[in-house]
Amino acid sequence: MTEQTPNTAANDVEQLIRDQIKDNKVILYMKGTPQFPQCGFSAKSIEVLTQIGRPFAFVNILENPEIRATLPKIANWPTFPQLWIDGELMGGSDIILQMYQSGELKPLVEANSPAA
Numbered sequence: 076m077t078e079q080t081p082n083t084a085a086n087d088v089e090q091l092i093r094d095q096i097k098d099n100k101v102i103l104y105m106k107g108t109p110q111f112p113q114c115g116f117s118a119k120s121i122e123v124l125t126q127i128g129r130p131f132a133f134v135n136i137l138e139n140p141e142i143r144a145t146l147p148k149i150a151n152w153p154t155f156p157q158l159w160i161d162g163e164l165m166g167g168s169d170i171i172l173q174m175y176q177s178g179e180l181k182p183l184v185e186a187n188s189p190a191a
């Protein structure tokens with residue numbers, strides 16, 4: 076039997092992501108920051124969340140290449156942005172927009188993020 080060295084760095088990143096998702100009930104993995112999104116899809120998602128008006132966490136994946144590489148595997152979702160609410164992946168900007176327009180997203184965010 077071949078003994079395999081555990082890939083500690085990869086495990087650490089995965090654990091970090093799982094902690095972020097657990098500790099922040101509304102979290103957006105995005106390119107750039109809410110003040111300065113660096114991709115149109117992230118900008119659109121920020122517009123929606125800003126309309127909803129509740130606090131949310133974010134991670135700038137452009138500054139976190141390990142998270143950028145690892146999250147798509149965990150999430151089984153290849154692109155960014157990614158909106159996670161209460162430990163579940165909602166989706167990217169198309170889905171965020173759809174959920175907002177259908178009236179589904181606002182109450183979900185409100186239920187998971189108290190007013191500041």
Ligand SMILES: N[C@@H](CCC(=O)N[C@@H](CS)C(=O)NCC(=O)O)C(=O)O
Nearest residue numbers: 114116153154155156167168169170
């Ligand atoms: N239709 C997608 C568009 C998102 C998308 O295509 N994102 C690309 C360009 S920003 C991406 O994340 N590519 C992988 C990467 O850059 O790591 C959505 O609804 O979110």
